[in-house]
Amino acid sequence: MKEYFRQSMDWLHTWTGLVVSWVLLFIFLTGTAGYFDTEIDRWMQPEVPAVAAQPPTEQIVAVALARLRQQAPAAERWFIHLPGDRSEPSLRIRWQSAQAADGTRAVNGNEQLDSASGLPTAARATGGGQFLYKMHYRLHYLSKDVAYWTVGVATMFMLVALITGIIVHKQIFVDFFTFRPGKGQRTWLDAHNVLSVLSLPFQLMITYSGLIFFSITLMPLIVAAYYAPGEPGRQSFRSEFERGIEVKPAGIAAPLTPIAPLLNLAQARWGADVQQYRIEIRHPDDANARISLRHAIDSPSHYSEVLVFDGVSGALLTIQPAAASNAKAVRNVFIGLHVGRFADTLLRWLYFAFGLLGSGMIATGLVLWAVKRRQRAEQQNGAAHFGLRLVERLNIGTIVGLPIAIAAYFWANRLLPLDLPQRGAWEVHVVFIVWAIMLLHATLRPPSRAWIEQFGLAAAAFALLPVLNAITTDRHLAHSIAADDWVFAGFDLTMLGLGVVFLWSARKLARRAHTAVLATPLKPGSAVNGSAMLADERANQANPL
Amino acid sequence: MSNDRQPTASYRLAIASRITAAILGGYALATLFSIALAGLPAAHRADSVLAALLLSFAIYAAAILWAFAARSAWLAWLGLLVPAVLSSVSIWLLR
Numbered sequence: 319m320k321e322y323f324r325q326s327m328d329w330l331h332t333w334t335g336l337v338v339s340w341v342l343l344f345i346f347l348t349g350t351a352g353y354f355d356t357e358i359d360r361w362m363q364p365e366v367p368a369v370a371a372q373p374p375t376e377q378i379v380a381v382a383l384a385r386l387r388q389q390a391p392a393a394e395r396w397f398i399h400l401p402g403d404r405s406e407p408s409l410r411i412r413w414q415s416a417q418a419a420d421g422t423r424a425v426n427g428n429e430q431l432d433s434a435s436g437l438p439t440a441a442r443a444t445g446g447g448q449f450l451y452k453m454h455y456r457l458h459y460l461s462k463d464v465a466y467w468t469v470g471v472a473t474m475f476m477l478v479a480l481i482t483g484i485i486v487h488k489q490i491f492v493d494f495f496t497f498r499p500g501k502g503q504r505t506w507l508d509a510h511n512v513l514s515v516l517s518l519p520f521q522l523m524i525t526y527s528g529l530i531f532f533s534i535t536l537m538p539l540i541v542a543a544y545y546a547p548g549e550p551g552r553q554s555f556r557s558e559f560e561r562g563i564e565v566k567p568a569g570i571a572a573p574l575t576p577i578a579p580l581l582n583l584a585q586a587r588w589g590a591d592v593q594q595y596r597i598e599i600r601h602p603d604d605a606n607a608r609i610s611l612r613h614a615i616d617s618p619s620h621y622s623e624v625l626v627f628d629g630v631s632g633a634l635l636t637i638q639p640a641a642a643s644n645a646k647a648v649r650n651v652f653i654g655l656h657v658g659r660f661a662d663t664l665l666r667w668l669y670f671a672f673g674l675l676g677s678g679m680i681a682t683g684l685v686l687w688a689v690k691r692r693q694r695a696e697q698q699n700g701a702a703h704f705g706l707r708l709v710e711r712l713n714i715g716t717i718v719g720l721p722i723a724i725a726a727y728f729w730a731n732r733l734l735p736l737d738l739p740q741r742g743a744w745e746v747h748v749v750f751i752v753w754a755i756m757l758l759h760a761t762l763r764p765p766s767r768a769w770i771e772q773f774g775l776a777a778a779a780f781a782l783l784p785v786l787n788a789i790t791t792d793r794h795l796a797h798s799i800a801a802d803d804w805v806f807a808g809f810d811l812t813m814l815g816l817g818v819v820f821l822w823s824a825r826k827l828a829r830r831a832h833t834a835v836l837a838t839p840l841k842p843g844s845a846v847n848g849s850a851m852l853a854d855e856r857a858n859q860a861n862p863l
Numbered sequence: 864m865s866n867d868r869q870p871t872a873s874y875r876l877a878i879a880s881r882i883t884a885a886i887l888g889g890y891a892l893a894t895l896f897s898i899a900l901a902g903l904p905a906a907h908r909a910d911s912v913l914a915a916l917l918l919s920f921a922i923y924a925a926a927i928l929w930a931f932a933a934r935s936a937w938l939a940w941l942g943l944l945v946p947a948v949l950s951s952v953s954i955w956l957l958r
Contacts, residue, residue: 322934323932326931327928327931327932330927330928330931474920474924477920477924478924478927481924481928482928526920526921530916530917530920533916533919533920534916536920537893537894537897537916537919539894539898540894540897540898540901540912540915540916540919541916543898543954544898544901544902544908544912545912555909555912558907559913643907643909643910643913644910645910645911645913645917646910646913648914648917649913649917652917
């Protein structure tokens with residue numbers, strides 16, 4: 319019974335792991351990049367100076383309000399994100415119009431402003447790190463519903479693959495210290511085990527919390543059972559947790575109270591940096607205006623307490639707790655852990671590293687699947703069946719081809735003409751065009767060559783990015799280091815590091831292919847073991863290491 | 864189940880049946896079980912619904928594992944059906 323259980327879980331692990339893994343790899347790689355979204359934003363707009371001295375807060379609020387009055391006088395809500403925080407390095411304003419009675423979507427807008435002039439920042443149009451981060455759950459080119467369901471289903475597969483992976487692992491800690499390099503299939507299994515076990519808590523957290531993001535979409539009937547079916551029910555369910563003050567506009571104009579004293583009050587309570595506060599103004603310039611203040615969060619609880627003021631008199635009306643209930647608090651912690659907004663520099667790098675480990679776990683699992691079957695096919699002297707060849711090709715075009723496509727996103731940022739219409743959208747098109755080319759390349763070339771060629775290309779695409787940056791901007795690596803600009807220097811160095819890893823892989827594979835070619839004529843006719851070794855060698859040419 | 868070299872027709876059918884049980888049957892069970900959980904007496908309905916939403920994926924995952932761990936495809940279906948019926952009864956009683 320026990321053996322049957324393990325075998326069935328092994329089977330389930332193999333297939334749930336395989337079927338959606340390329341989508342998962344896309345989600346993992348773009349999501350991992352997303353942990354440095356604002357840093358990437360800044361690298362992709364080199365015109366925006368690294369450190370701008372900020373005027374006094376009072377003045378920043380004034381220019382933001384002036385711009386909002388000009389851009390969105392009729393909006394229901396205004397938001398001001400004060401500059402200085404990691405996630406908001408520049409002053410940003412957002413606005414939202416009221417939802418029309420006929421159910422059409424509210425009109426939203428947002429602008430990044432120069433905090434001195436109050437005018438939009440003059441910088442190239444770019445998708446930035448935000449687009450890269452968004453891709454990991456919005457995919458791209460797909461409608462919201464299709465994207466959420468696709469990502470949700472893939473995530474559910476991931477959850478099952480994780481749990482079954484733990485079950486089939488008999489000696490989880492012994493295996494953790496086991497790595498046997500250069501042993502073909504066994505090496506891939508070891509690598510897969512080490513990567514998975516090392517990052518297991520993170521993978522479980524990120525997967526389950528990922529599902530929680532979509533819980534209402536994926537499990538609509540649970541909500542529908544107690545609320546109205548469909549969107550109206552979901553809205554009334556959500557509104558039960560709304561912490562905003564529901565108040566109708568009076569329709570009478572009234573001047574807005576000065577915001578600076580409210581900020582001082584908040585600072586006396588929270589103590590945190592004023593730069594990390596978010597200001598929301600509901601029904602601006604109306605007699606029923608409300609101003610609420612939040613602060614950036616330094617813990618995974620994700621939401622901050624909210625101070626709500628009367629927008630005309632400036633009186634403090636209520637203090638809303640960070641979570642309306644225990645269930646909500648649990649949900650907030652999952653969301654907060656997933657997003658990692660609270661993470662400081664060290665923790666942010668850990669998030670990034672765990673994201674890469676997760677990507678490595680998926681990639682090694684995929685390669686292991688192919689190596690195993692390639693070996694079996696070679697030993698049986700049969701040709702590789704279509705499924706195996708498909709997986710091998712998808713592996714190359716995604717494990718290496720997708721990183722190349724992401725590098726191409728950064729190349730496009732520097733090389734596309736600055737006045738190109740829809741420039742930001744074209745940067746993203748480049749990602750998918752390059753990915754498609756890499757998949758095509760992987761199908762046209764023999765696998766062993768395709769691996770080496772794509773690793774080589776990936777090495778160049780990443781390692782040369784700092785060079786491209788040096789040519790196209792005046793903020794090259796040496797300048798960034800001298801200027802203590804660690805956003806730019808960190809980006810350049812990370813790209814260089816990734817380039818080195820890809821170069822190392824390319825060289826290792828090239829050397830292996832070379833020795834395999836030399837060894838082949840020496841082996842024929844040897845014992846059964848010998849031919850098995852040969853098959854192993856050939857399997858390894860089709861699948862690296 | 865581990866030997867996928869020469870699958871017979873009945874093996875394929877059993878696998879297809881288990882996959883259906885896991886994906887559709889598991890989803891139905893996760894939904895019904897969660898609705899039953901959400902219906903338990905609670906101070907605020909919104910809270911119990913949210914808690915059930917949070918748990919629903921764990922229930923789904925457990926149901927999927929069961930669909931493949933069961934000794935036979937029939938047993939897999941039965942093991943999903945019984946808790947689904949019990950959940951439905953509980954929903955009806957707590958209504």
